[in-house]
Each structure stands twice: as structure tokens, then as C-alpha cells.
Amino acid sequence: MFNQHSDLPFERDQSTRFLPWIVALMVFLGTLMFAAALLVSDAVNNWDTTLTGRMTIQVPEYEKSTDDTQKLAEALQATKGVSSVRIIPDAEARALLIPWLGEGVVGSGLPVPSLIDIEIVPGSKIDPVLLQERLAEIVPHVAVDDHRSWLSALITLARSAEILAFAILALIASAAVLAVIFTTRSGLAVHASVIELLHQMGARDAYIASQFQIQALMLALRGGLVGATAATIIMLFFGWIGRGIESAFLPTLSLSLMEWLLLLLVPAGAIVIAMLTARLVVLRALERMP
Amino acid sequence: MFNQHSDLPFERDQSTRFLPWIVALMVFLGTLMFAAALLVSDAVNNWDTTLTGRMTIQVPEYEKSTDDTQKLAEALQATKGVSSVRIIPDAEARALLIPWLGEGVVGSGLPVPSLIDIEIVPGSKIDPVLLQERLAEIVPHVAVDDHRSWLSALITLARSAEILAFAILALIASAAVLAVIFTTRSGLAVHASVIELLHQMGARDAYIASQFQIQALMLALRGGLVGATAATIIMLFFGWIGRGIESAFLPTLSLSLMEWLLLLLVPAGAIVIAMLTARLVVLRALERMP
């Protein structure tokens, strides 16, 4: 059968050397950005839901008594909007401090305050100041911490980083589109006379366009594979390095299977974009010929 | 005077539409990556030097006494390799805990351990275990914390992020170089006949090359400006958002003047690379002609 590729000798066109590399780079950067955005998004969502739905009531060590703690817990249980109340055992409270004070200090009997965690019914709001005033009737120096004060700035920052990552992702995508458009166009410029000739010989538009399209597909496929592989290696490497720290306060550094699949959208998208752009650019050029 | 540009009508070449955009994108991404790398590097260096050159000696609250603390400080002062000793006032120790326990708890009189910070002469090593054994003779439950245990993983992660940022930077740089090489070459392919003609007419290599070079310079300049401006806007925006969190445990999110100047290397480098590549590619093509 007639080999479609032989009419248009792309392989001698400079642009074909470049397209795989630009696609590879775009896919590489795009995948990493997307992964970063997903990780940050995961973390922020996590903080957001665990922290906005939660408050901690603290009784300073010098006022601490099992009775008072019990009373506080009952009062909280009766509060509208509170879904669950949990008194945190001292051991657990201590464990929270280990990273900050060192095991030596904490382990050797550092007194810790009484802590009560409450979970709030999703959607309902509890004003921490009002709550604290009410609880102070039971224990004068009780403190209500909604964790928001110092985390909200962090969340804002992370949300911005997430937006930035997605914006850069969009930029990279448009650069990839641009690169493909350009490469195809410059291929067209070099081959304009060939295209015109084939058109004159009675070749149908689809026949000519498909040659460019298949070519773009092959080039983008090569580039996409390289880029995606490189990105995967980097991500696995990073996951491996970050493993040791996962348990601390940093967001977990691993992606779900669903997210790995989502990441595949980046190379797939690049390849589809390359193919469609090539087709459209050629068809549009052909449509201008009578 | 004769206008050099009019011989080679670049403005009708597809590749000239693309080069500014690819340079802009590369400069944008490159600058952000470089900035991120600098920030992470700053933070890691900060942790690294402040933490590796520092240890904290802690005396649990129930063993705390001004005398003992004083004795410990003296013993530390006498230890080889310790450059300075500072007893941390209780107020300061409390302040350290605020982000973790909430202002309410800490402010209302949470007892804190005695803390003594020591700085270590750069280059010398002190084994925290041996030190602790020695100090335990003065205060039985003293604890020596070299801060390393839980931070080292974080530092490794940050260092890797730094390396990744620089690697991506290098990738972007090579992509920019590739883009310029490609664009110039495809310009050459389109204009090969023109170049050959000018050569035949007796135009000197430098004359022909300078036309491409100036063209590449102008295009890259345009792209570099756009990219650098976009990156600056994003960075300022981010700095502004991150302002609220700067004081917490996250690295400072601001660059020094020196670092801002360093960032200028990205667009400047892109422009110089564009110019030189254009010149070299054209000259090499010309050298093949007799």
C-alpha cells in the first residue's frame, strides 16, 4: 500500500527535531506543576476541613482537675453545633509537644494542660470568644483555640501556591499549544509549495492534513513519553526523600491512584493538542485555496 | 544610512512570532523557579547554620532552679567547642510555644522548662549524648537537644526541592536555548536562499550574521521583558500574600536586593543566549559555503 508519509518528507524539516523536545519539556514541567498543585490542594483541603470543624479547649496545668475537665466536656456536649467531644489523654498531649521541646524534656514529666477536642457539625459556626466566656464560668482560665489564627495565613499562602501552580500549568499548556501551532506553521511555510502542489494534483484536504497530523502525533508521542517518564522519576524520587517527614506537620507527600491517573492527562492532553493543532492549521491553510 | 534590517524580511517569518513568546514563558518560569530555589535555599541555609551550630539544654520544670541553671551554664561555658551560652528567659521560652498551644494556654502561666542555648564553634563537633551524660551530674534530668532529629528530614526535603528547582531551571534554560536554536535554524531554512544570495553578492559573513543576531536580540528582548514583568508581578503578589505568615516557623518569604539582582540574570541570560545562538548558527551555516 501507498505509504502516506513519503509525500511530505518531514524528517528533513528542522521543526520536527524540535517539537518532541518542547513537548517533553512542557509535559515534564506541566506534570510536576500539576502534581505540586494536587499535593498542596490535598494538604489545604485537609487542614481546612479538619481545622474548621474542630476546636481545642485548654485548661492550664495549674487549674487542671479531672472534675473540671469532666464538667467542661459535659457543657460542651450540650452546646449547639458540637458533634463530638473528646478529652485528650495527657500522654497524647505530651506527644504533640515532642517535636517542639525534645523527647528528653517532655518524657521526663513536663506538665501539660488538659486538652479537650471538639468537632463541630459541618456548616454550623461557633464563636470561640463567646464559647470561652461561657466556659470561663466553670474554669476561669480556660482557653478556646480555633487553630485558625495562625493557620489561616498559611492556608491563604497554600491556596495561592495552588492557584499559581494551576496558572503556571495553564501557561505551560498554552506554550505547548503555541509551540505546536508554530512548529506546524513553520512546517507549513517550508512545505507550503508542496501542499499547494498536492492540492493542485487533486489531493483531498483530509489526505494532506492527515499527513501533518500523523507526523505531529508521532513527534508529540515521543516527546510526551520522555517528559512524563522524567516527571515520574522526579516525583518518585521526591516521594522517597519526603517519606521520613510525612508524619510531622507537613502535608502528606503522596498522591492517590486517582491523582496519578489525573496526571496522565498532562501528556495525553499535550499529544491530543499537538495532533488537533496540526490538523486545524493545515486545514485552515488549505481552505484558503480555491 | 542603509538600514540593515531591510534585506532579510524577518517580520514575515512565522518563527519571529513565536520566539518572543517562548522566551517570555521561559523567562517567566525560570525566574519563578530561580526565586523559589533562592527562597528555599535561604531557609535551608538558615535552619542549617542556626541549628547545626546550636544546641538547647533543657531542665524540666520540676527540677528547675536558678542555681542549677547557672551551674549548667558555667559547665557549658567551660566545654571545648562551645562559643557562647545564653540562658533563655522564661518569657521567650513561652513565646516559642504560642503557635503550638495557643496564646490562651501559654499566657495563663504554663510552666516552661529552663532552656539554655549554646552556640558551637563552627567546625567543631559536640556529641549531644556525651554532653547530656556530663551535665546529668549537675541536674539529673537535664536534656540536650541538637534539633537535628526531626529537622534533618525536613532539611533533606528542602534541599531536594532546591536541587529540583535548579534542575528545572537548567531544563528551562536548555529549552530556551533549544527554542532559539530552532527558531534561528528554521529562519535559516526559510531564508537559506536569501543568505546564499547575499553571500554570492559579496556580503561578508559578519554582515549576514549580524542581521539575524539583531533580530534575535530584539525578539528575545521583547519576550524577556514580558516574562520578567509577569514573574515580578507574581512574586510581589505572593510576597504580599505571604506577609502575614512570615513570623511563624516558615522561611521568610522575601528576597534580598542581592537576590533580586540575581534574578535579573534569567532574562539577561535568555537574551544573550538568543543573540549568541543566532550568530553562531548563521556563521556556522555560512562557513560551509566556499
Place this chain on the structure above:
Amino acid sequence: MLRFENVGMRYGVGPEVLRDVSFALAPGSFHFLTGSSGAGKTTLLKLMYLALRPTRGLVHVFGQDSSMTPRTELPDLRQKIGVVFQDFRLINHLTAVENVALPLRVGGAKHVDVDSHVRELLSWVGLGERLDARPSTLSGGQQQRVAIARAVINRPRLLLADEPTGNVDDRIAVRLMHLFEELNKTGTTVVIATHNNALVEKFGYPILNLADGELTIRGKLDSKGAS
């Protein structure tokens, strides 16, 4: 076969290159197209091979009004037209053989059938030694002969040749004319634009002459040559 009715043609806002051109060519006829440089010969041929649409008037090719024919049917018409372009338009990346085979491939022919046929034709026009050369390594006249071979390889029903002998000597020119005549004998309508008066006189086919945008048809000049 070919019919022009009051055809006018101008490029953009320029002057009319062709004015009120009307004529009809019978199937199987053979015509020369003459006129001084810039008279509009190439323009007239472009209208015939459907690369241009007339600004006014009607162009009928194979009995179909070219401006009324839907775009999807034009490829079929074009496949039946062989064109020798004034500037050859060979594909530089393909060999001579591949260039000549192109119309067959566009028409959907299989590889095996094509090759020997193409080589034979190229040998016939004197390029047997340079079958696999790229056009850029061929001499001017050799390129022109490749272009001619490509135009006739699929035995088109209409052959339009624009100055097909401008770069070859008289001996080869006559040989190429014989090729066209051969094709003409099998029913192909042939129109050859040329400045070569010697050739026009020698072969003595009827002449379409362009001057000041108007077309006049003259019968055979005193024919000295074959046909």
C-alpha cells in the same frame, strides 16, 4: 472540454489582466498559447487548472462550471488535469522518480505498478542516468523534464504546459513535443504556452494569442513540421 465565457480577471485591485476572454476548445484538440511576457498566459492557464477563480465570466472545465462546482468535487477534476508549471515546482526532498510518481500516488495507485512505469518515462525524456537524483542536483533542463514527466505520467485528459521548453535545447524540445503529441493522440486536450516561435511554426497547431488582455484564435500557421 474547455469553455471560457466573457472571462475577466484582475489580481486584487490591479488592472484587468484578462478582458472578455471567450473561446471553446474541443476535446482532443492541441493549441499553442502565445503572447508577450506579462500578457496573461500563465493567468489563463491558472484559470484552466482551477488554481484561480475568474473575477467575472464563466469557466467550464470538463463541462462543469468551475465556480458552481462544490469544493469537494474539485479534487476529482484536478486529478484529470496535468500541469507543467513555469517554475517546475518539484519537491526538493523527493527523488526524480518520487516526484514523477506523485500524481499516481495522490490518485491512489499501488507502489509496484508505479515504479517501472515512472522509470521508463524518465528514461524516455533523457533522465535514465539521474533517476534517483534530487531536483536540486539536476540541471535546469533536467528539472524541466522531470516536471513534464510528472504532468503526463497519469495520462490526464487535459494537459496544460507553461513554457515547457524554456530550458532545453531544440533537439530535446522537439522530443518533448512528440511526447505531448503522443498523449494528444490518445484523446488528451493539450494547451502549451510558449515564447518559442520556432517551435510554434515547426508544429503549426492553432494558436491562442493574448495581447492587451484580449484573446484571438489563429489557425495553423504555415506548418513546416510534423503533426
Place this chain on the structure above:
Amino acid sequence: MLRFENVGMRYGVGPEVLRDVSFALAPGSFHFLTGSSGAGKTTLLKLMYLALRPTRGLVHVFGQDSSMTPRTELPDLRQKIGVVFQDFRLINHLTAVENVALPLRVGGAKHVDVDSHVRELLSWVGLGERLDARPSTLSGGQQQRVAIARAVINRPRLLLADEPTGNVDDRIAVRLMHLFEELNKTGTTVVIATHNNALVEKFGYPILNLADGELTIRGKLDSKGAS
């Protein structure tokens, strides 16, 4: 002016296109270069205008051995050679006027001097109406005339024209020949490769003939024409 000594030329590993070509052209002489298609006319001209180096033998241009001349001095030699390429080689993005002005600009001329001179020459070759047209919108013969105007605009000391009348009719061909003669009278050495026997006979200048890679010089044929 121009001297070849035992020049041999082959492309790559192909056969020798030129074999043992030796001749010398006096300054101010006028020669035709003939030979059938593929005989090596363009190759010989390329050696003359320094676009090729001979595979063996010596090529002297303006008294300098071309293969011994340092690369930095070649541009100066080239600026003194006007070439009409067989395929025109006009720059498509420039207008006719800009194309013709190119050699002057490469030579460092100022803008104002250039323009009126260029327009005058183009009008003389019959392109007064299409001065600012791009080559792609010119007819074949018009392009050829732009190429000729470009080759002569800076009054080169050596003019090499490859088939300069292949796309124009006889009337214009004669006019162009007069242009070359005009230049020749001011001392320019002229070599014109052509297939147009009528022209060669009409003008009757001595002939360099290529056949089978060998060059023979014949004196004037029976000159019927001017000079």
C-alpha cells in the same frame, strides 16, 4: 580576467561533469556558452562566480587563483561579479525595486543614490509599471528581467548570465542582449549561457561549447546581427 587550467569538476562521487577544461577570456570580451541540457553550463558558471571549487585544476578570476585566495578576500571578488541565475533567485519578501537594489546595498551604497537609478533600469527592461510588485506576483518573464536588472545594476566587471532569455519573447530577448552589450562596451567581460540558437546566431559572438565535459571555443558564427 578569467582563466581555467585543466579544470575537472565532479559532484560528490558522481561522474566528472567537466574534464580538463582550459581556456582564458580576455577582459572586455563577450562569449556565449552553449551545450545541450546537462552538459555542465551552469556548473562552469558556478566555478566562475566562485560558488563551487574545482575538484582539480586552477580557476583564476580577476587574476587571482580562486582556491588560494583567503576566504576574507572572496567577498570583494564576488562584489565585482554580476550573476543572472537560471532560477532567478529573487527574494520573495522584497519588491522588485528592493531586489534590484540589493547588490548596491551589500556594496554599501546610500539609500538616496540607489532608488532613482534602480527605477530607471527597471523601466528600461519594461517593468516601469510593476516597480513595487513582489516577485511572486510577477510573470515568469518579468521575474527574469528583475533578475537581469539586479545582476547589472552595480556595473560588475564580470557578468555571468545563465539562460537569461528563457522566459521572454524574442523582442525582449534582443532588448536584454543590448543591455549586456552596453555593459560590455564599458569594459565588462560577459558570458551568457543559452539554448537560444537564434540569439547566438543573430549576435554572433564567440562560443564556448560544452560537450561530454570538454570545452571547445568556436569563433563567431556567420554574424547576421549587431556588434
